[in-house]
Amino acid sequence: MTDLQTRTTPGLDLAPIDLAAFPPNFAWGASTAAYQIEGAVSADGRTPSIWDTFSHLPGRVRDGDTGDIAADHYHRWEEDLDLVQQLGLPTYRFSLSWSRVQPTGRGPANQRGLDFYRRLVDGMLERGITPWLTLYHWDLPQELEDAGGWPARETAQRFADYAGLVVDALGDRVDDWTTLNEPWCSAFLGYGNGRHAPGRQDPAASLGAAHHLLLGHGLATQALRARGAERIGVTLNLYAVTPESERPGDREAARRVDGLHNRWFLDPLFRGSYPDDVRTDVGDLFSAEQPGDAHIIATPIDLLGVNYYTRLVTTATAYPGSATVGFGDLGLPRTSMGWEVDGSGLTEVLGRVGRDYTQIPLYVTENGAAFEDRVGPDGTVHDAARTEYIADHIAACAAARRDGVNLQGYFVWSLLDNFEWGQGYAKRFGLVYVDYGTQERIVKTSGRWFADLIRRHRGGLL
Ligand code: IFM
Numbered sequence: 001m002t003d004l005q006t007r008t009t010p011g012l013d014l015a016p017i018d019l020a021a022f023p024p025n026f027a028w029g030a031s032t033a034a035y036q037i038e039g040a041v042s043a044d045g046r047t048p049s050i051w052d053t054f055s056h057l058p059g060r061v062r063d064g065d066t067g068d069i070a071a072d073h074y075h076r077w078e079e080d081l082d083l084v085q086q087l088g089l090p091t092y093r094f095s096l097s098w099s100r101v102q103p104t105g106r107g108p109a110n111q112r113g114l115d116f117y118r119r120l121v122d123g124m125l126e127r128g129i130t131p132w133l134t135l136y137h138w139d140l141p142q143e144l145e146d147a148g149g150w151p152a153r154e155t156a157q158r159f160a161d162y163a164g165l166v167v168d169a170l171g172d173r174v175d176d177w178t179t180l181n182e183p184w185c186s187a188f189l190g191y192g193n194g195r196h197a198p199g200r201q202d203p204a205a206s207l208g209a210a211h212h213l214l215l216g217h218g219l220a221t222q223a224l225r226a227r228g229a230e231r232i233g234v235t236l237n238l239y240a241v242t243p244e245s246e247r248p249g250d251r252e253a254a255r256r257v258d259g260l261h262n263r264w265f266l267d268p269l270f271r272g273s274y275p276d277d278v279r280t281d282v283g284d285l286f287s288a289e290q291p292g293d294a295h296i297i298a299t300p301i302d303l304l305g306v307n308y309y310t311r312l313v314t315t316a317t318a319y320p321g322s323a324t325v326g327f328g329d330l331g332l333p334r335t336s337m338g339w340e341v342d343g344s345g346l347t348e349v350l351g352r353v354g355r356d357y358t359q360i361p362l363y364v365t366e367n368g369a370a371f372e373d374r375v376g377p378d379g380t381v382h383d384a385a386r387t388e389y390i391a392d393h394i395a396a397c398a399a400a401r402r403d404g405v406n407l408q409g410y411f412v413w414s415l416l417d418n419f420e421w422g423q424g425y426a427k428r429f430g431l432v433y434v435d436y437g438t439q440e441r442i443v444k445t446s447g448r449w450f451a452d453l454i455r456r457h458r459g460g461l462l
Pocket of ligand 1: 033036182413429
């Protein structure tokens with residue numbers, strides 16, 4: 001069944017989507033993350049995370065924005081779950097604020113923090129929505145950062161303990177567990193170039209952080225498994241990487257970028273060791289690994305989340321003699337984040353993971369785009385470019401499935417407009433527009449279109 005209706009939606013130039021490529025139980029959904037939507041940063045015993053601290057430092061976040069209020073989801077969660085239900089999304093991916101659940105990052109749980117997530121998960125179940133829980137989406141409790149943060153080995157164990165507290169509280173109602181979201185970002189944006197919290201610029205620390213995030217993932221997986229968690233995975237931000245030309249320098253840049261973005265995480269998770277060529281690249285900067293770690297990191301998981309936004313096109317800036325790589329482009333349209341729109345990269349990434357790494361189920365746990373949105377005079381938000389982006393990438397998922405990839409779900413980033421980290425509120429990714437002055441929610445054209453696609457997929461299969 002080719003989706004002719006979608007292709008001919010008036011005013012939109014949408015890719016044709018073969019809905020029959022997706023199995024009946026395909027997990028359609030949308031994603032959010034705690035710090036980006038919740039607000040209520042000191043409610044009910046929550047203490048600061050590294051993002052609270054970082055966003056309050058002058059000049060770190062665009063326009064001085066912070067997550068203090070964000071989309072006020074902590075108080076509006078029922079309304080937001082009603083929206084998820086009205087859109088007909090079968091699955092909702094959300095994350096927990098560690099410092100709400102375990103304010104110091106150590107010791108017993110804060111029951112008032114856990115109660116919020118109990119209510120949230122129960123609210124999903126009452127509405128027929130499957131919860132997809134992420135334990136860590138970048139918001140380390142500040143106290144743990146003060147004790148060394150992710151570059152400190154101890155943090156990995158703290159994370160496993162926190163995972164245990166959460167599964168003890170929610171394991172009876174949540175089946176799908178993700179340990180980390182995008183550890184590459186936590187490590188290299190947080191401790192490498194300092195563009196994200198905690199804002200450190202220390203290459204050795206960033207490699208230590210990456211290792212301890214992976215170790216923490218392995219230990220948390222074991223803790224979750226021991227307490228009977230149903231399905232466990234991790235989410236990586238993966239890129240298609242292409243040299244701008246066949247020149248040796250451009251190709252070498254592609255090897256390095258692919259090495260640190262993709263293989264530095266995929267290899268230890270699925271092959272039990274870091275890639276040799278990247279070890280050589282980083283040399284003595286990487287010294288965090290201890291005997292036995294590789295085995296823990298490679299603890300078997302049940303699913304892999306893939307976040308995909310764009311392809312990286314590499315150039316040989318400053319080669320040879322420097323590790324600096326440059327980024328070119330393919331001349332494709334860009335989103336307002338400056339990211340090129342290239343759905344074929346998603347098919348490529350999924351195919352590569354399925355072919356070279358693992359046959360476990362894959363889920364696109366984030367995909368979406370920021371564009372300038374305007375509320376029209378009639379009160380609607382007509383986000384044609386975002387709708388086209390999503391259609392393009394769902395078509396890319398269908399192509400991957402036709403190629404035999406074991407892809408079992410697709411989540412749009414994001415359900416709601418939200419705090420886009422260093423870009424503050426300037427970048428909107430939501431299926432639902434948020435007026436930050438009034439906190440009014442308006443479902444955008446992309447939200448209606450996605451809801452309609454899910455309805456037709458499910459209807460077509462009845
Ligand atoms: O907003 C982020 C999200 O938190 C992690 N993945 C990428 C998104 C868009 O930048």
